[in-house]
Amino acid sequence: MLKHRNFDDNTHLFGRIWGIVTSVCIIAYPFLCMLIFDAGLNWDLVLTGIGVIAMYWVVSVVETFTYAPMLGASGTYLGFVTGNLSNLKVPCALNCMEQAGVKSGTEEGEVISSISIAVSSIVTMLIIVLGVCIIAVLTPLLESEALKPAFDQILPALFGAMAVVYISKNWKIAILPCALMLVVFIVGSFVGGEGLAQTLIGVMVPVGVVVTIAYTRIIYKKGWLGEQGYLKAETAETSENTK
Amino acid sequence: MDKNAAVLYLIVGIIIAVVTAQxxxxxxxxxxxxxxxxxxxxxxxxxxLRAGVFTIAPAIAILVGIVTLSDKLGVPLPWLRLxxxxxxxxxxxxxxxxxxxEDADTYVTVAFIMTIGMIVSMFLPLFIGKKIQRGMIKIQSKDKKWGELFMTALFMGMISAFLGxxxxAVNTGLKGFIPVFVFLTSALAMAICGLLLKVTKWKWITDYALPFSMVVGMLMAIPYTSWIV
Structure with a gap:
């Protein structure tokens, strides 16, 4: 007898099927190039690249465990195929959930997260297709020295706007991890030079997450989060309903 | 070899069409x-609407990345990868x-390394996505408040890392503070949007506040850089 599958089961089934199909397509590219150009791998170069590959395997494992709980099932299956997670898909999903007034981890949160990642992926692909079609016209503009600082600073600009929302709403939770990360990166810049931050960020996202979860658990158990943003809202809502 | 061969555009176009279908x-x-x-x-x-508007500025930044990489790799490979x-x-x-x-062997080797480096990102979520989701449901069903705080802690952990x-690069002097000034400008723009929303009650502000603040921060990076560097 066929097992009855609910919506969640189907999400995982479809997510896996699409994931396998798209992954096979993506993996096929270098091999198709080998056939078309009658070329082979340069094993010396592969050996040179092994360090980079290993580093990104570790980053990928860490990203999966960090971002998957935030994005929900559909968002995870789609987000990891379409890439650009920390600089686009995750902030986009968080912003849309925040604006829609839904919480991550709920069914509504899953719907909003999934829609936002799908739309973000489609819009990104459309903009890039358009850009590729007129790349000759765009190249002087996009590579201009005048505009370069703006494109170099997209992460600070993105997280500055997000931080003010999340920190103001959850300052009791934010205070320790923010202080810790400031110390780590400032000390790191003096000890390891300016390039260290690029390497550190991949490691410090999960470290920040683990520290924040542990610290939040402690202050939650101690009852210090009674006045925290959403709890205040929840209390207000309950009293509204009671009236 | 021709790194911009028509057949490469065709292959990349097909792959992107499949991902768009997903x-x-x-x-x-x-x-x-x-x-x-x-x-x-x-x-x-x-x-x-919000997701579409939010995506425009980061997508243009990704396009800049494609233009930069296209000098070395041609257009199709960076187009696919990004x-x-x-x-x-x-x-x-x-x-x-x-x-x-310049030669085909080097090209396919670079494409191979790019692909293999992301193989864990492609397959790991397929194997453990279900377990992670079940784990989250378990946490939330045991204690709803803690479940919500757990999610907030996840977000705050990520945001705190990017704040750091x-x-x-502050060790490099004033130049290293440009990202800090951009961060603060963007945060200030967002705070002003929040105040404007409170005062005027114009709800549409919420739809554009984040992308607007991000673009303000990015644009202000231009004068900051010219003044400091």
Whole structure:
């Protein structure tokens, strides 16, 4: 007898099927190039690249465990195929959930997260297709020295706007991890030079997450989060309903 | 070899079409699910608008990455890598293993390294996505408040790391503070949007506040850089 599958089961089934199909397509590219150009791998170069590959395997494992709980099932299956997670898909999903007034981890949160990642992926692909079609016209503009600082600073600009929302709403939770990360990166810049931050960020996202979860658990158990943003809202809502 | 051969555009176009089909599939499925569970269609439509507007500036930054990498790799490979699966930081580092790409062997090797580096990102979520989701449901069913705080802690952990990242070059003097000034400008723009919303009650501000603040921060990076550097 066929097992009855609910919506969640189907999400995982479809997510896996699409994931396998798209992954096979993506993996096929270098091999198709080998056939078309009658070329082979340069094993010396592969050996040179092994360090980079290993580093990104570790980053990928860490990203999966960090971002998957935030994005929900559909968002995870789609987000990891379409890439650009920390600089686009995750902030986009968080912003849309925040604006829609839904919480991550709920069914509504899953719907909003999934829609936002799908739309973000489609819009990104459309903009890039358009850009590729007129790349000759765009190249002087996009590579201009005048505009370069703006494109170099997209992460600070993105997280500055997000931080003010999340920190103001959850300052009791934010205070320790923010202080810790400031110390780590400032000390790191003096000890390891300016390039260290690029390497550190991949490691410090999960470290920040683990520290924040542990610290939040402690202050939650101690009852210090009674006045925290959403709890205040929840209390207000309950009293509204009671009236 | 011709790194911009028509056949490469064709292959990349087909792969991107498949990934776009996946995005459309999940968009339609999630939208329908939202309607079934009683979510207001207005909220769903607004989410589509918000996500679209939010994406414009980062997508243009990704396009800049493609233009930069196209000098070395041609257009099709960076187009593929940055439209799907990849990230600008990884693709730049992976392509950095060679100074120039002129012969086909080097080209396919760089493409191979880029692909293999992201293989864990492609397959690990397929194996453990279900377990992670079940784990989250378990946490939330045991203690709803803690479940919500757990999610907030996840977000705050990520945001705190990027807050620190912004200060990652302060050892270089005033130049290293440019990201900090951009961060603060963007935060200030967002705070002003919040105040404006409170005073005017114009709800549409919420739809554009984040992308607007981000663009303000990015644009202000131009005068900051010219004044400081």
């Amino acid at each position: 995005a459309v599939f999940f968009l339609v499925r999630s939208y329908r699910r939202g309607v079934v569970i009683g979510m207001d269609k207005k909220v769903l439509n607004k989410t589509i 439209s799907v699966i990849g990230s600008l930081s990884y693709e730049t580092i992976a392509s950095g293993i060679v100074q120039v790409v 990242f912004v200060f990652g």
